[in-house]
Amino acid sequence: MPDKKNNSWGEGELRELLCLMMIGCCVWIVGTHLGLFTLLIDATRTHELQDLLMLTLCMSLGLVAAAIRKSFKLRRAMQDRDGAEAQAESVARHDAMTGLANRRLFRESLAARIRTTTGVPLVAVMLIDLDRFKPVNDVHGHAAGDAVLCVIADRLRALAPTGSLVARLGGDEFAVLLDHGGDPENLARLAQATIASVSQPIAWTQSRLKIGATIGIATASEESRTAEALLHAADVAMYQGKRDGRGTFRFFHLDMGHALKARATLEGELRVGIDRGEIEPFYQPVVALPGRELIGFEVLARWNHPRLGMLSPAEFITLAEETGLIGDLTWSLMRQACRDARAWPSHLQLAINISPLQLRDPHLPKQILGILNEAGFAPGRLEIEITETALVNDLEAARTALQALQTFGVRIALDDFGTGYSSLYHLRELQFDKLKIDRSYVESMRLSSERAKLVDAIIALGSSLGLLTTAEGIESGTSVDWLAGQGCTYGQGYLFGKPMDKATTDGLLRLWSDDSGRIVIAPSQAEASELATCDLPGLARPTVGRRAAA
Numbered sequence: 001m002p003d004k005k006n007n008s009w010g011e012g013e014l015r016e017l018l019c020l021m022m023i024g025c026c027v028w029i030v031g032t033h034l035g036l037f038t039l040l041i042d043a044t045r046t047h048e049l050q051d052l053l054m055l056t057l058c059m060s061l062g063l064v065a066a067a068i069r070k071s072f073k074l075r076r077a078m079q080d081r082d083g084a085e086a087q088a089e090s091v092a093r094h095d096a097m098t099g100l101a102n103r104r105l106f107r108e109s110l111a112a113r114i115r116t117t118t119g120v121p122l123v124a125v126m127l128i129d130l131d132r133f134k135p136v137n138d139v140h141g142h143a144a145g146d147a148v149l150c151v152i153a154d155r156l157r158a159l160a161p162t163g164s165l166v167a168r169l170g171g172d173e174f175a176v177l178l179d180h181g182g183d184p185e186n187l188a189r190l191a192q193a194t195i196a197s198v199s200q201p202i203a204w205t206q207s208r209l210k211i212g213a214t215i216g217i218a219t220a221s222e223e224s225r226t227a228e229a230l231l232h233a234a235d236v237a238m239y240q241g242k243r244d245g246r247g248t249f250r251f252f253h254l255d256m257g258h259a260l261k262a263r264a265t266l267e268g269e270l271r272v273g274i275d276r277g278e279i280e281p282f283y284q285p286v287v288a289l290p291g292r293e294l295i296g297f298e299v300l301a302r303w304n305h306p307r308l309g310m311l312s313p314a315e316f317i318t319l320a321e322e323t324g325l326i327g328d329l330t331w332s333l334m335r336q337a338c339r340d341a342r343a344w345p346s347h348l349q350l351a352i353n354i355s356p357l358q359l360r361d362p363h364l365p366k367q368i369l370g371i372l373n374e375a376g377f378a379p380g381r382l383e384i385e386i387t388e389t390a391l392v393n394d395l396e397a398a399r400t401a402l403q404a405l406q407t408f409g410v411r412i413a414l415d416d417f418g419t420g421y422s423s424l425y426h427l428r429e430l431q432f433d434k435l436k437i438d439r440s441y442v443e444s445m446r447l448s449s450e451r452a453k454l455v456d457a458i459i460a461l462g463s464s465l466g467l468l469t470t471a472e473g474i475e476s477g478t479s480v481d482w483l484a485g486q487g488c489t490y491g492q493g494y495l496f497g498k499p500m501d502k503a504t505t506d507g508l509l510r511l512w513s514d515d516s517g518r519i520v521i522a523p524s525q526a527e528a529s530e531l532a533t534c535d536l537p538g539l540a541r542p543t544v545g546r547r548a549a550a
């Protein structure tokens with residue numbers, strides 16, 4: 001509808017109208033002088049009346065001309081406004097950088113497709129989240145990031161079946177809305193092709209940028225028949241894909257929704273639980289080999305959950321990491337452990353696990369030293385265990401944090417050694433005090449001589465670098481002498497004790513201590529009889545091994 005301002009006559013237009021009427025008046029004067037109106041003269045009327053009639057006619061022509069002009073102007077204004085409206089509409093529904101539909105248009109189109117179908121529509125949402133996009137932005141700059149997004153948009157457009165809608169929902173998240181024709185295989189094939197296409201390197205100045213994609217797919221069903229529900233379901237499936245290792249696709253199924261709800265509940269409970277001190281330190285003995293003298297404990301988290309009972313770290317550490325609660329959890333645990341250890345002999349050490357994410361925190365050394373100070377626990381009694389993931393993510397941040405801690409006497413152990421993919425590189429790059437040989441090696445060395453040789457090689461590597469070594473996961477007495485013989489410094493595993501709470505630890509410390517203050521975990525009777533019958537495959541069980549002898 002034309003607005004009021006366009007509809008009414010402006011000052012200029014009134015002047016124009018007067019002008020045209022004046023022109024009409026002039027036409028009348030000229031016409032009268034030239035006798036042009038004589039043909040139109042009605043003999044029955046008086047001369048003045050006829051003049052007046054002609055004058056009115058001429059001026060009315062001016063009025064009509066002005067009205068026609070005005071209506072043309074109005075039409076043009078309306079066309080301009082419609083064009084501007086359409087343009088604004090398009091801007092509001094498209095992503096400016098890639099030209100793809102944006103979240104709003106995607107949502108509206110999805111809702112429209114669902115609305116216009118009777119029964120359950122054969123519509124699917126494919127949510128595509130880029131992997132490793134952030135490093136591209138961080139390392140190569142935002143121009144590189146923008147270029148990558150545009151290339152990905154083109155690749156998605158090229159792959160999308162006719163009739164589908166490709167959108168950029170925001171950041172590095174894209175989506176495709178499509179009909180699956182009742183065959184989920186089509187969707188699986190398209191998801192695979194999309195991952196393959198996105199993973200192709202992208203040329204940028206001198207570099208080739210490589211990113212990936214994780215995809216969540218949701219199809220409309222009786223349970224999820226609204227745009228919101230479908231988008232949410234695809235999101236849940238996508239996050240499952242991320243958790244399963246990225247570069248993959250997952251279809252949504254209802255269990256995922258339930259799992260997500262349970263996770264949200266657990267997250268809330270963990271927040272409260274940390275404050276209430278429900279996360280308790282358990283202590284697993286670490287002994288010197290071969291004498292089995294206790295040198296300290298590894299602190300392992302347990303959640304004494306009011307509803308679910310005692311939970312192991314596998315059930316909450318990742319959740320704590322993903323929700324940013326890992327810092328609070330670790331500090332609470334460290335405070336409790338330092339407090340517990342005050343009553344124990346002062347030579348006993350504590351080893352605490354630090355999550356990879358925490359190494360990025362520039363305040364980490366200050367935080368740890370603050371807690372030690374507060375608890376009156378000597379830094380020389382503390383060991384920090386880190387896994388290689390921490391180093392892969394940000395080697396420089398790790399180096400700074402670890403060096404700062406070592407300056408104060410805190411020791412650093414490389415945990416789960418042998419499970420990362422560049423262990424040797426990290427050993428060269430960073431100064432560790434100890435290697436912890438992963439349980440998987442120690443467990444399997446009794447079954448295969450090849451594995452035993454690997455363990456032997458790791459111990460040799462550690463001692464050549466001047467590092468202490470701990471073999472984790474020792475469950476059998478047969479391993480102990482052999483490990484000690486190869487030069488392994490410490491042992492940890494169920495053979496010497498499972499992780500236990502403070503009260504149990506207090507009790508056992510009293511039981512194990514002898515008069516001289518030494519604490520030795522003696523072999524059990526069962527172990528002694530096992531030792532008599534069992535041997536390591538392919539390797540002689542040394543009473544005194546090569547490095548031990550050397």
Ligand code: C2E
Binds near residue numbers: 301317416473
């Ligand atoms: P980890 O640091 O490698 O800890 C050793 C794990 O091996 C512990 O499992 C321990 O109970 C188990 N273990 C020790 N000896 C044996 C054995 O002889 N046989 C077998 N089968 N298992 C043995 P747990 O307590 O379930 O902890 C699992 C992982 O959770 C830990 O692996 C560590 O990575 C993580 N974790 C535990 N507490 C914390 C914590 O406070 N902070 C962080 N960031 N991670 C933690």
Ligand code: CA
Binds near residue numbers: 298353385415
């Ligand atoms: Ca550990």
Ligand code: CA
Binds near residue numbers: 415416436438439472
């Ligand atoms: Ca370990």
